[in-house]
Amino acid sequence: MRKQQPITELVFDGDNNIDPYGAVVPPVYQSSLFTFDSWESLEQAFADKENSVIYTRGNNPTVQFVEQKLASLAGGEKAKLFSSGMAAISAGIIHFLAQGDHLITLKNIYGPTATLIRNVLVAKMGVEVSYVSGECLNEIEQAIKPNTRLIYLESPSSVVFSLQDLEQISALAKKHNIATMIDNTWATPIYQKPLALGIDLEVHSCSKYLGGHSDIIAGALIARQSLIKDICLQEYELLGAKLAPVEASMLLRSLRTLPLRMERHQQSALRVAEFLQQQPQVAKVFYPGLPSFAQASLARQQMTGFSGLFSFKLNTDDLAKIKKFFNALILFQKGVSWGGHESLIYAPAISCSVEQTPEHMQRMGISYSDMRISIGLENAEDLIADLANALAKL
Numbered sequence: 454m455r456k457q458q459p460i461t462e463l464v465f466d467g468d469n470n471i472d473p474y475g476a477v478v479p480p481v482y483q484s485s486l487f488t489f490d491s492w493e494s495l496e497q498a499f500a501d502k503e504n505s506v507i508y509t510r511g512n513n514p515t516v517q518f519v520e521q522k523l524a525s526l527a528g529g530e531k532a533k534l535f536s537s538g539m540a541a542i543s544a545g546i547i548h549f550l551a552q553g554d555h556l557i558t559l560k561n562i563y564g565p566t567a568t569l570i571r572n573v574l575v576a577k578m579g580v581e582v583s584y585v586s587g588e589c590l591n592e593i594e595q596a597i598k599p600n601t602r603l604i605y606l607e608s609p610s611s612v613v614f615s616l617q618d619l620e621q622i623s624a625l626a627k628k629h630n631i632a633t634m635i636d637n638t639w640a641t642p643i644y645q646k647p648l649a650l651g652i653d654l655e656v657h658s659c660s661k662y663l664g665g666h667s668d669i670i671a672g673a674l675i676a677r678q679s680l681i682k683d684i685c686l687q688e689y690e691l692l693g694a695k696l697a698p699v700e701a702s703m704l705l706r707s708l709r710t711l712p713l714r715m716e717r718h719q720q721s722a723l724r725v726a727e728f729l730q731q732q733p734q735v736a737k738v739f740y741p742g743l744p745s746f747a748q749a750s751l752a753r754q755q756m757t758g759f760s761g762l763f764s765f766k767l768n769t770d771d772l773a774k775i776k777k778f779f780n781a782l783i784l785f786q787k788g789v790s791w792g793g794h795e796s797l798i799y800a801p802a803i804s805c806s807v808e809q810t811p812e813h814m815q816r817m818g819i820s821y822s823d824m825r826i827s828i829g830l831e832n833a834e835d836l837i838a839d840l841a842n843a844l845a846k847l
């Protein structure tokens with residue numbers, strides 16, 4: 454039988470064997486524990502704890518059903534859902550590192566991930582860290598030490614959307630017996646398949662495109678079976694950041710339309726990025742889908758499409774003018790996060806200046822003129838009109 458397209462796999466639940474009535478939507482098993490008919494069946498369940506449904510902090514049938522869908526979509530053997538993207542990131546990173554180990558990561562990773570590394574791994578666990586731009590293999594090779602255990606990537610990275618060559622980096626890491634992990638939230642498994650390029654562990658904030666409607670916070674790890682098993686029995690169960698069954702069910706509903714939404718986000722983002730690129734008030738647009746993007750050929754080599762989040766730099770450092778532009782937007786609502794139905798604008802410097810050290814902000818190259826926008830599902834021409842109106846205030 455021919456390999457099904459992602460949309461077919463996401464819509465079709467004919468393999469739903471968790472509902473005895475043939476319901477088209479799998480039931481929400483809102484139960485904290487599951488009972489057994491004997492000592493022997495309990496013993497049997499504990500012998501396969503990774504898969505058994507015993508207690509919802511470990512496994513739950515509704516959550517497992519969604520995990521299977523997600524693993525299949527990403528081309529991984531197994532997925533594990535968490536209560537947030539940060540819970541998944543924390544469990545994954547902590548899994549690979551112990552006191553005295555060395556980690557290589559990017560200057561431009563998501564802010565709270567950088568804080569986790571600095572405040573928990575470095576300050577409390579005694580892990581060493583090196584920051585690289587990730588754009589050049591040589592730079593990563595030179596950062597490798599005898600105690601390097603993990604290379605943590607995010608491609609495209611936060612704010613500047615720079616890419617890393619996943620195939621080259623994973624080959625280099627394998628040569629040195631180093632694990633690789635990537636935050637693949639931006640591209641989603643629809644447009645980028647890091648596991649097929651040799652990356653060991655893929656992490657997602659499902660609070661963005663996978664959830665898609667700005668109404669759930671969730672996270673996921675996807676990898677080969679043995680790695681997910683080790684994480685399940687240690688960090689997943691012990692840190693306890695499981696996803697609630699009802700939220701897993703909401704995530705499943707969202708996944709059914711993921712390919713359709715991504716297509717629309719991509720189309721509109723390209724239109725808006727092209728518009729912004731031509732405006733005199735805009736100094737630079739950072740969108741991997743633009744032919745003028747600095748790493749456009751790598752973008753096309755390792756991604757099959759692009760999402761709707763990007764940033765641009767205004768042509769002024771005058772904070773009063775920047776605020777005037779920002780506050781004049783109507784359709785672009787002002788707030789954090791991204792990947793939902795609604796368009797959003799945010800200036801990363803607002804939170805970075807509070808949450809990050811001045812050195813980290815400088816390392817990221819962020820200033821108040823950097824605007825990040827998430828293109829939602831509205832009509833692209835309406836969004837452009839809103840931006841044109843606000844740019845006219847500059």
Ligand SMILES: Cc1ncc(COP(=O)(O)O)c(C=O)c1O
Nearest residue numbers: 537538539563636638658660671
């Ligand atoms: C790239 C990226 N990774 C991870 C996260 C964290 O996800 P969550 O908010 O679900 O914990 C975010 C959230 O904004 C993000 O932008």
